[in-house]
Amino acid sequence: MARNSEPADSSTRATEAGTGTMAGNEPHPDTDETPERDGVSFGWEGVRSGFLTGIPIAIGVGGYGIAFGVLANQAGLTVAEAALMSATVLAGASQIIAVELWADPIPIAAIVATTFAVNLRYSLMGAALQPWFRHLSPRQIYASLVMMADENWALTMRELRSGSGRGAFLLGSGIALWLFWVGSTVLGVLAGESVGAPEQYGFDFILTAVFVALAVELWDGTSTLVPWLVALGTSIAAANVLPGRWYILIGGLAAAAVEVMRHGD
Amino acid sequence: MAIEPSAPALYGDALSLDPVVVVVILAMAVVTVVAKVGGLWLVRHVELSDRLEAGLDVLPGAVVIAVLAPELAAGGPAEWGAAAVVVAVMWRTESILLALVAGVVGVVGFRALL
Incomplete structure (x- = not known):
């Protein structure tokens, strides 16, 4: 009910979601959850x-x-x-x-x-x-x-x-x-x-x-385990053979590459 | 007889800028900005497939591990112990400040003990 009296907030949400069906059934009545990747502002x-x-x-x-x-x-x-x-x-x-x-x-x-x-x-x-x-x-x-x-x-x-x-x-x-x-x-x-x-x-x-x-x-449970192990192994190995800080780049890229390969399976 | 190291001249020179040095520093600044900005610029301007997005998703954790692993491998029991303290405090309190203070106190303590 309170939603209807606050058009400023809910209307922008509704247009963003591109739907008017939300008005009827309120799926998230008063959960104050901030959407993780939406509504990032700069101020x-x-x-x-x-x-x-x-x-x-x-x-x-x-x-x-x-x-x-x-x-x-x-x-x-x-x-x-x-x-x-x-x-x-x-x-x-x-x-x-x-x-x-x-x-x-x-x-x-x-x-x-x-x-x-x-x-x-x-x-x-x-x-x-x-x-x-x-x-x-x-x-x-x-x-x-x-x-x-x-x-x-x-x-x-x-x-x-x-x-x-x-x-x-x-x-x-x-x-x-x-x-x-x-x-x-x-x-x-x-x-x-x-x-x-x-x-x-x-x-x-x-x-x-x-x-x-x-x-x-x-740490996000077992889904993080494989990429992290790849990053761990490659960065330590790279740090032993390469100068400077190449190991950070190599460890990060190796983990991402393995994840890209795993994704389709 | 040796030439006196010119202390007064040194202080007088504190604010001086050698043109060559300035050029080198600015060149360092330019390549650093390219490095800082380049990755995100590329991601913004290149269309990403689902698979690449999945790879990008694991980047933060992977970079963190890639920074840490060689650092800790090069350390000793004092650093490992202090890292364990940080994990424990972070796990229990979820306060980064508490975890950092505990870790720094821990590393100084462990280094004195071990």
Whole structure:
């Protein structure tokens, strides 16, 4: 009954479903279930929520930013140069590898190619957002993707799978990461060598912990078992024979390929 | 006699930008943006079959496992123990923050003990 007096809500639902039959029989009277992949919106509320959720993680990532700053300082980069790299690249592992490759003269091709290879995994992570991001405009999508790093991708997958529909969560959590990443880079360069290793405080474990937590949530019973075992085996094998982070791409693609082959059977 | 490392000059240079360095950094930024954006761009512009959709569906979990597995394989008992703590806390509380704090405290503790 109450449905009829709230045309604003139910009419949009009905047109989306493309049916008028819902008016007669109410299949879901008052279930407050959020549809998992529908109604993804992009707004300040999502930015804010992502930002606040991202802050504790960003503080942990700051431990790495300091380490990166120290390494950049050792490689001979100035504060401005290191900060510029953190602000525009925003991809921790590739930046740390880049400053380790840094020399005089700068091996430009090696650095740029390695950066691309190390970051190619983000293509896979971004593609995994498609079920939710297809509801957003290109500008919203690409602005969000530029702010994507491992940690906030993991947080965002968790958020969107919960059905909150906060399409701006990746952007908001990315902004939190960006602020702490750039800030801690500057601190690291200025502090030079006087800072201890991130291992000392367990900061190096934060990324692992975020992904373990996400794996617990992504576990979906036995249907996940085969692709996960494929990813496990191939990534460990690839990590043993290939440099950099190719193993992430290979593990993810192998699991998807096996699933594609299994699908028809 | 050795040349003094020029500390004052160093601070004066803190804000300086070498043009070559800036070009390298911007090139790094460009390829990173291509990597971040490319996958979703491709998925948006290429028609996907049901089979490919099924493959795409397992990607999030598979990527998570592919990040984790070599990381944990390279670690030791301290990391494995702390990962188990994260799983247990996450399973019981479903709070990512609690799980992270427990994991980080766990890894520091296990490293001191083991």
